[in-house]
Amino acid sequence: MFLTSLTAADDLDRAVVVGDDALSRAELVDRAGRFAAGIPDDGPVAVHATASIDTVVAITGAILAGVPVVPVPPDAGPAERGHVLRDSGATAWAGERPDGPEVAALPSVRPGSTAVAPREIDPERTAMLLYTSGTTGAPKGAQLSGRAIAAGLDGLFEVWDWTPDDTVAHGLPLFHVHGLILGVLGSLRRGSRVVHTVKPQPARYAAADATMYFGVPTVWNRVVGEPDAARALGKARLLVSGSAPLPASLFEQIAGLTGQAPVERYGMTETMITLSARASGERRAGWVGLPVPGAETRLLPAGDGETGTVPDDGETVGRLEVRGPMLFGGYLDRPEANAECWAGDGWFRTGDLAVRDPGGFHRIVGRESTDLIKSGGYRIGSGEIEAVLLDHPSVAEVAVVGRPDPDLGQRIVAYVVGDGSGAAGSGQELIDHVAGQLSWHKRPREVVFVDALPRNPMGKVQKKLLGS
Structure with a gap:
């Protein structure tokens, strides 16, 4: 006992x-x-x-x-x-x-x-x-x-x-x-x-x-x-x-x-x-x-x-x-x-x-099932990119995924829910924010602003529904 x-x-x-x-x-x-x-x-x-x-x-x-x-x-x-x-x-x-x-x-x-x-x-x-x-x-x-x-x-x-x-x-x-x-x-x-x-x-x-x-x-x-x-x-x-x-x-x-x-x-x-x-x-x-x-x-x-x-x-x-x-x-x-x-x-x-x-x-x-991105020969975990983006004052929620890309294999795309201030602008500020904190190849190639992230009944983000 x-x-x-x-x-x-x-x-x-x-x-x-x-x-x-x-x-x-x-x-x-x-x-x-x-x-x-x-x-x-x-x-x-x-x-x-x-x-x-x-x-x-x-x-x-x-x-x-x-x-x-x-x-x-x-x-x-x-x-x-x-x-x-x-x-x-x-x-x-x-x-x-x-x-x-x-x-x-x-x-x-x-x-x-x-x-x-x-x-x-x-x-x-x-x-x-x-x-x-x-x-x-x-x-x-x-x-x-x-x-x-x-x-x-x-x-x-x-x-x-x-x-x-x-x-x-x-x-x-x-x-x-x-x-x-x-x-x-x-x-x-x-x-x-x-x-x-x-x-x-x-x-x-x-x-x-x-x-x-x-x-x-x-x-x-x-x-x-x-x-x-x-x-x-x-x-x-x-x-x-x-x-x-x-x-x-x-x-x-x-x-x-x-x-x-x-x-x-x-x-x-x-x-x-x-x-x-x-x-x-x-x-x-x-x-x-x-x-x-x-x-x-x-x-x-x-x-x-x-x-x-x-x-x-x-x-x-x-x-x-x-x-x-x-x-x-x-x-x-x-x-x-x-x-x-x-x-x-x-x-x-x-x-x-x-x-x-x-x-x-x-x-x-x-x-591994949802967060491994293979881009330009690199294996990248989306979680660390999400953590850096959440440190930006204009980001309320974020989900990072890999999307098919003819050159890179997968390109990094960040889906962002803003805080309503509009401070993120076109998204380039967020891309530069990640590039300044992580390796250059881990920066998002695209930022998509959304009103909300899709979630299951347990509250977990359903990344497979993003962009659909």
Whole structure:
């Protein structure tokens, strides 16, 4: 059982705070134990993962009972929720019951009158089933064992100098790796306090009085938009950004207002966190650092049919593969997907494109399926071009793609949603902006201004629809 600190003799008052609700460590163990007593079988247990103490209790209780837990987004629609419940084989539902026959068929889970003691659990057994966003079809269930979760968290304890004396604060969803496993389970395993602000608002972050803050770029953008709140975070020792690329200008704004550069890191649902800048090491805008303890990476040529590895020159783009004890055990009942994502000898194909410098620092430059552009003999990741364009004050949103070109093979085209100021002019200013920040061959050859970017129901840009 990877939440070993929960059974420690010393208690911590207000160990878990979610909004206005708080539990000591002893109270959490008691409530989670009573919840576990009401689980009818070996699960899995689906949890309506709202930002609440009840969610923390239910997930902790299932873990203590050795029953796999399936966090379900509270805003999931009937089709998505029904798929997750059917695919996971969940036998019980915890939390508010949404309308729908697929939910009504599940037995209720109610706390027992007497708490049960934590069970001896096979560390290789699936502890958590997290569903991917489903950008290439229906969401897939990634199976994370207790051993994998423990390995991933222990690596972060080391690289972030995370101690039981820390207080972690964030307002991220409790159905993803970032908010749930890192923010809550990481704190419980390490023995530190966690404060969930319910909503990731700057004022709530500032009032948390934490030593470590977790956020995504959208959150950090809101924080720097309220300078007083941002300066209040300067008392913390670590500001962590992940889940999406952090624009360089935002990196500099955070550093300027708080007095410290943020730590950027990289991971996936399937891999936990495999790359991160160190708390006591270099923090470089746009770079996600070095492998965490136990993790390995390799970059393979992005071209079809090519073999070997790419040079560590900080420029050559390669397909990122990772391996280590924190990786998941495969997708539930998806043999074809598993065969496709595993490269053999423990290597997992992330689907991401990256570059690595001579010191081992990594920079993510896009997704292989949509973001690799082959132009003039160069392999270019559109993500790094998008990051530079987003640093321009007149750009609100952007998507960069490759379009067929008789001379270059593909020409780089940027689809831009402006901020309404009209400052970008004809687009030449944006082309020059990229050329001044990146290699000349990475500049867009064309800028197309659009009112909006096409997105799927999950909010992700559908690049294949651009220009159609």
